[in-house]
Amino acid sequence: MKADIGIIGGSGLYKFFDKGKWVNIKTKYGKPSDQIFLFEYLGKKIAFLPRHGRKHNLPPHKINYQANIDVFKQLGVKLIISPAAVGSLQTNIKRGDFVFCNDFIDRTKKRKDTFFNGPKTVHISSTDCYCDQLRKIGKKVCEKNKIKVHDKGIVVVIEGPRFSSKAESKWFTKSGWHIINMTQYPENVLAREAEICYLNISLVTDYDVGVQGIKPVSLEEVIKVFGKNIENVKKVIIDIIKEIPKDYSCNKCHNALKGAIIS
Numbered sequence: 001m002k003a004d005i006g007i008i009g010g011s012g013l014y015k016f017f018d019k020g021k022w023v024n025i026k027t028k029y030g031k032p033s034d035q036i037f038l039f040e041y042l043g044k045k046i047a048f049l050p051r052h053g054r055k056h057n058l059p060p061h062k063i064n065y066q067a068n069i070d071v072f073k074q075l076g077v078k079l080i081i082s083p084a085a086v087g088s089l090q091t092n093i094k095r096g097d098f099v100f101c102n103d104f105i106d107r108t109k110k111r112k113d114t115f116f117n118g119p120k121t122v123h124i125s126s127t128d129c130y131c132d133q134l135r136k137i138g139k140k141v142c143e144k145n146k147i148k149v150h151d152k153g154i155v156v157v158i159e160g161p162r163f164s165s166k167a168e169s170k171w172f173t174k175s176g177w178h179i180i181n182m183t184q185y186p187e188n189v190l191a192r193e194a195e196i197c198y199l200n201i202s203l204v205t206d207y208d209v210g211v212q213g214i215k216p217v218s219l220e221e222v223i224k225v226f227g228k229n230i231e232n233v234k235k236v237i238i239d240i241i242k243e244i245p246k247d248y249s250c251n252k253c254h255n256a257l258k259g260a261i262i263s
């Protein structure tokens with residue numbers, strides 16, 4: 001089994017295309033979130049994995065991020081497209097906007113966030129774990145579809161499953177960070193360690209509790225905004241796939257381990 005492109009479906013995105021097959025893939029890191037859906041589109045082989053499972057039975061802190069990324073590594077994918085619902089930390093980033101993250105702040109606590117636990121010692125650079133090349137394609141596609149897009153953004157990743165306290169959220173906003181989420185880390189750095197290009201598509205569903213003058217998040221609101229915009233997310237993913245050349249390569253991401261291995 002081989003695939004060119006990987007998609008990790010976030011909340012509300014549990015299925016992609018009807019024609020294809022669900023397959024089991026084993027990993028040495030344990031079970032991935034679900035079976036993998038393999039299908040073909042425009043002659044490209046695509047592997048889809050619902051991040052929380054098809055029944056949304058895995059909360060963010062229970063997802064086996066190592067196994068999920070390892071599945072894509074085994075399939076030989078060159079790039080991963082990873083949509084996610086996020087909260088906004090700044091008033092200029094509005095509900096329904098798309099953000100392509102280019103940096104992150106890790107506030108998670110108990111996640112397995114590396115493939116390298118010795119004896120091989122690896123210190124990966126996490127300065128570029130979001131692929132610049134793919135962010136450019138994403139921006140172009142959003143503009144074509146008339147979707148309000150921010151082609152840069154710093155995401156704060158919290159452990160969850162609780163939302164932020166008011167003080168925490170105010171601190172994040174004051175620090176100038178842009179959006180908040182519970183699943184971006186360690187998915188992003190594990191993809192980097194696996195030398196796979198990684199693109200996050202963040203869909204803003206609400207404002208976080210510390211954003212001044214704006215009503216705090218309710219789960220009902222999140223689901224409503226997400227539902228309204230899910231078709232846009234699918235359209236953007238499909239158009240990105242169309243833009244990916246068959247002989248896709250990325251010098252930066254595909255050689256991420258060069259110079260990072262000590263022994």
Ligand SMILES: [Zn+2]
Nearest residue numbers: 131197250253
């Ligand atoms: Zn890349």
